[in-house]
Amino acid sequence: MFSIARCLTLGLQFLTLTAFFSTASGHAKGFEDSMAERTRACTACHGDQGRAGPDGYYPRLAGKPAGYLYNQLTNFAQGRRHYGLMTRLVDPLSDAYLREIAVYFAELKLPYPAATPSATRMPPAVLLRGRQLALQGDASRSVPACTQCHGERLTGLQPHVPGLLGLPLDYLNAQLGAWQTHQRQALAPDCMAQMVERLNSSDLIAVATWLSTQSLPQDTSPAVTLPARGAVALPVCGSAPELKTAP
């Protein structure tokens, strides 16, 4: 319950802060000792509260599974992902602090922006192929559907598997390309690298394009349980032990 006492406390805090800053205007404005303040270096590119960058490239952080975010931070620190700006930011930070940052963004339950699925000039056949890969996979190539690991709604799986919706096409293409050229890696065994290896470039473009045109479901939170098993066995993932399903 949002009690009167809590209202009063907040009000008092606000008054104290106002009083403080009106006497010390040369200092930082509206400073508050919070994780939001401590992660300004992140949100400058990844958007306010990690809602995704305004330039259509930097991915959203808010609400992604904490284990996934933490794995990415350590991937940058340990050279499994390569992006100089990220690497320089995470290098001086401790494991405990990286975890705290990951959990902070994971727990931000913010609505996604109004669904504006990107328009595409791709032929319908490409989109169809993309949809097929995402929802059914390709048994002839031992590729399970994206939904098998990334959740039925494609919003990810707790705690290590990311959602695939609401991401810019440029970002999706760049990531799949990076898996192909081994520029992006995950903890061994690197299951995503195996999946990408089994697909050709046109398949990757098809699936990325289809994903980027999907609107988000009502419930954007990552799934907590795996969907029923499909025709293709799931790979073993060093970065996501939860994918080890019961037989």
Add this chain to the structure above:
Amino acid sequence: MNRPRIGWWFAGIGLMAGAALVMAQFIDGVDVSAPATAQATPSPETLDKGRYLIQAGNCIACHTARGGVALSGGRAIETPFGSVYSSNLTPDPATGLGLWNAQHFWRAMHHGRSRDGRLLVPAFPYNHTTLITREDSDAMFAWLSHQPAVVKAPPPHTLQWPVGTQAALAVWRTLYFKPGLFKPEAERDAEWNRGAYLVQALGHCAACHSPRNALGAPGAVNDLSGGWMSGVNWTAPSLMDNAQTGLAEMPLQDIQTLLQTGKSGHHHTSGPMGEVVQYSTQYLKPADLRAMAVYLKSQVRLTPDASETTPPTTMRRVMPDVQTRGAAIYDTHCAQCHGEQGLGMADAYPALAGHRAVLQKDTTNLVQTVLYGGYPPATAGNPRPFGMPPYILTLDDKDIAAVLTHLRIQWGNHAPEVTPLEVNRIRASQGGH
């Protein structure tokens, strides 16, 4: 008497003397035949001391590759002559120190030579490690020998010929290296001498904080007059020039806190010094850090060369459009944290008004900070640091030059304009890893 003939005699004698000096590089009198098995099992105290000394030497920073096991080597150290890859210090027999004994290790530390007598590349700062006592060297080796072995051969160095050859190294050493132990100064107290030992020997501070010559030789082990670090493109300020650091007025406790936590009031460590705090000094005993601070303070010159630090009295006027641009960028991107009056926020964001780092003649570190942003190291004393975003993608060279110029002429600050060229020099070099 035939004059030219005498000339030839002298030249011949000179050459032979020179050759003898160079050849002497391969003689060190270390008996490395002592079998490894003869070494007694080290006591827990020795192992603990060894671990501590390895930390004090910040060995881990260079001897660990990104994502690699600590001390298993393979990190590229960029030099103007090519890359040097650090060696594997874990006790693997084939790729690490597994076949070494304490004598071999001492030979490396004191004489800069490998187990087989090869002259080591001076990216390994053996002009500093030569000062380390035999007892300390043995403790370090004992601890290293008790770590898990990692099989990992470092890639071969990519030094331009003939820089990495034994002949070239022998000549270089004749010119710039002389083995010798640390000699305490009798007229100084034990604390000062401990500090001097840590700074000059293990800490190898002058490896960055002294200027290097064209052959890559750093200054003397006690030369802390500042240097440009070509590999990463940062500047290590002069620790002897008070105008650059303010060490003379800084209380001992503040220097100690800065080295222990990476932050002290409005002073923050970043870049390569942040790495030193992260991997080394944060783990040192307060008494040792205090001793280092005592020694460092004793080295400060109060009357620096005026041309280095004080801005010229007739400073070029900053063009009004640069001033306007700088002020506008400051309001948009900087004022939120650093304050409209550049007063910052204690414990989070440094004040820019009167901050020595803002006023340095050399703007390398300022430009690095704005281009790449960053966090001070997360340490036990500052576990959750506040950080600064990178601006390399948001602001162009002219913007960054203008906003840095703005900082340097506001709030009583008085330092020369920063040019877009200075910004571009660092942006184009990618400023390190």
